[in-house]
Amino acid sequence: MTTLTFDSLNPATGAVVGSHPKATPEAVHEAVGRAETAAAWWAALGHAERRRRLLDYKAVLTQHIRELAALMHEENGKPVGDATLELVLAVTHLDWAARNAAKVLGRRRVNTGMIGLNLAATLEYLPLGVVGVIGPWNYPVFTPMGSIAYALAAGNAVVFKPSELTPGIGVRLAELFRESVPEHEVFQTVTGLGETGAALAGDPRVKKVAFTGSTATAKRVMAACAENLTPIVAECGGKDAFIVDADADLAAAADACLWGAMSNAGQTCVGVERVYVVDAAYDGFMRELTGRAARLKAGEDYGPITMPGQVDVIKRHIDEAVKAGRTVTGGSDAVRAPYVDPVIVEDVPEDSPAVREETFGPTITVRRTRDAQEALELANTSAYGLGGTIFSRNARRATELARLMRSGMTAINSVISFAGVPSLPFGGVGDSGFGRIHGADGLREFARPKAISRQRFAMPGMNITSFTRAPAELERLVRLVTFLHGRRKR
Template sequence: MKTYGLYIGGAWVDPAAGQSFEAVNPYTGQAWARVSEATSADVDAAVDAATAAQPGWAGTNGATRAIILNRIADVITAHAGEMAVFESSDNGKVIRETSSQMLFAARLFRFYAGYADKLYGSVIPLDNPQVFDYATREPYGVVGLITAWNSPITLLCNKLPAALAAGNTVVVKPSEHASVSTLELCKLLDKAELPPGVVNVVTGAGETGAALVTHPGIAKVSFTGSPGVGRRIAAAAGERLKPVSLELGGKSPNIVFDDADPEAAAVGALAGIFGATGQTCVAGSRLLVQRGLYDEVTTRLVERAKAIRLGDPLSPDSEMGTVANQPQFDRIMASIEGARTDGATLMTGGGRAEGEGLGEGLFIQPTIFADVRNDMAVAQTEIFGPVLSILPFDTEEEAIAIANDVPFGLAGGVWTRDITRAMRVVPQLKTGVVWVNTYRMVAAQAPFGGTKDSGFGRERGEQGILEFTTTKNVMIDWSGKISDPFAIKN
């Protein structure tokens, strides 16, 4: 069994209280690693290390930071295969997805390496021509990054390279349900010769995260996770007037109009909810289908769902892996039972998947409910699992109303051959991301984030690095004049 310490100041250290917890493989049901449980004292040590390293890192010119970030990208690419195995072993996601996610993580490092020497300021023309005014972008200092268990490396790399490119140092707290791949990433940072203390990792549960959020040495917090925890983090940070960015959950509408390609829409719907076992914040868990295609799309999806290959996450043949942990498995099963009770029509799935090759794994059958009303809990609550609700609609206006009638606002999809309709519908969807005739597509250049209960702030793209900078304005009066001290000068 692998054993991991805390990564602080470029070194592996034992936790102050000597406590640890087991990482359980959701496919085998067996513990496969032991991870340290950090206390507030360990968080103090990590923040101290990041604080000591920050002036030197921020003082390193952008070109040098870019070289280091590109080196990290090279090392991640070289070790993508083994990193994918660590992540799949920790959260049950199929290797075909974790492999591509590791390469996308490297892409994010390369993207932000390109920004490291391009954080331009601006010269601002004032009414007074004898005052020279300019604004600069500066790092916050030490930032706290807290990530979730469903895609640990992708979620971390949505934040980490941007924070580093901007000149911040960081303390990372991964989910206690999936910490190993983040700890293994620290070994790759060493290979890339990242200066000690620039990145520090403390592992543990909610108490560890709370100590990080409330620490006076943390200048900003970036969190990915559930809306409930996000609210607590925002409240705790607000008490200290500390800025936060939150990437939270979703209940995303995937809208299929009568003029859509039914096969393309069915494949997109399949990817939107059964990709990653539905354990993704952008899951297209509400499929809105116009009456003219409702029966056809539903039939296609049921047939496709029944044919999905469940199996060992490390097998390249497996299309869907396990649920990541036992508490999440129990929540999904409770949601399925609730949908039955509320009167939704179960079309396929609805139970634990068992059979050859599935062993003791936390497998749930790909599940589809039809005839769902938008006021049902299954249509309003984020399930975070392989459970699709299909809702019929008649008009474009009805589709938009149903789509927006949830607390969340992260993502959405529109399927239509009519570009005029697409351009008309997209602005009316209250979400941070919309895909048209595709779903669950990512790009380093494209900003990502949500509205309403899905959080605020953006990751990836130019906005992603600006989230880790603060603006400083400078005015230089070169007139030589002495003005009235009791009147504001403009």
């Protein structure tokens, strides 16, 4: 039977980068079967041997950084420098997951308390089995590796379905893994379109799905998972806010804001889309921001819009913003597919699509606020809650604003810096999804807690879990609980 294929295209030129099979549901079923066998073998290796293999894989990836960056540039369109940075961050997370899995997940004794004085108790986190990862095109290595690396370190096998826009880089990740783990197909890539992802999410042998993509698609993936009660970690869109306080370093804030909004052509789930500036800092900040934006060139400093259909969304948002607000940089004519020049619009109403919906392009709306408290209130009105940024020289106030920002992550006096800290969990609230990748939470996301209690000796005169229990034994228990917990604090 002829295998159907699809092409991945260079978004800047339309040239064919590669041709890949459309994995059918039957092909996905077979891949999951192989992963089941591999998962049992991989789990049995134990933490130390998995650590050794994953650190070797890390070295292999590092040796191929230039090749992988070039391929990412061809498929995604981002500059080679940005692709290189993405790969470096992915390697860093792989290293952390490999080195910390045993400490986070390994068996440890836990306190049993006075009532369980005669018990010994242990807690450990065991592998789930097969994990399905459905990855995005905007960060085709860093984002899925946040699930792949942590799932592998936790002892699972992984079947990865990359975006149909960037399949080649996903294929290469699995090929290079086999240099470090040749015995079994512990990490496989299946390429294809929506049907392939649906087959992976709907396979009952997949014990967890890690999905990154739009909120709308996440709901469809969840529906497929619900058929088998398969749990899912969903990292969806964002509409991240950037708050500039009155005492902020305006040059540093403008520099960070522009990079957070425009890098990767704005196609960043934790990118800057909404900016709220305290009145006292507004004019100075805007001078810094617009001066820097004037020097930025689409096609040089950042690449094209990778997904052709997104251009229409970006143009609609720009048109609505320009109609209602005041254009500072760019405008409706900034869209020249597949590129979009930088767009900055002031005073856009909060109910505008450019403020409420994820744009995923090199655009930002800027609003003047009375103070930082008003900025925070506006930032928190979004249905999304992924990341955010605070710029302020007052560390205490900045930290409090960051804590109160309705988001899974917030950076202070930097932008998106939390993504580069492997020990910090990554994920959002609201329409931005649920569950976490990265850090100890990311390792536990791909494991199941196993609790064991063992009686070391019989408790004299207090056999409370028996039908032979005497009234005197229950009375002793009541007196003990009263002694331990019955005193009221004044």
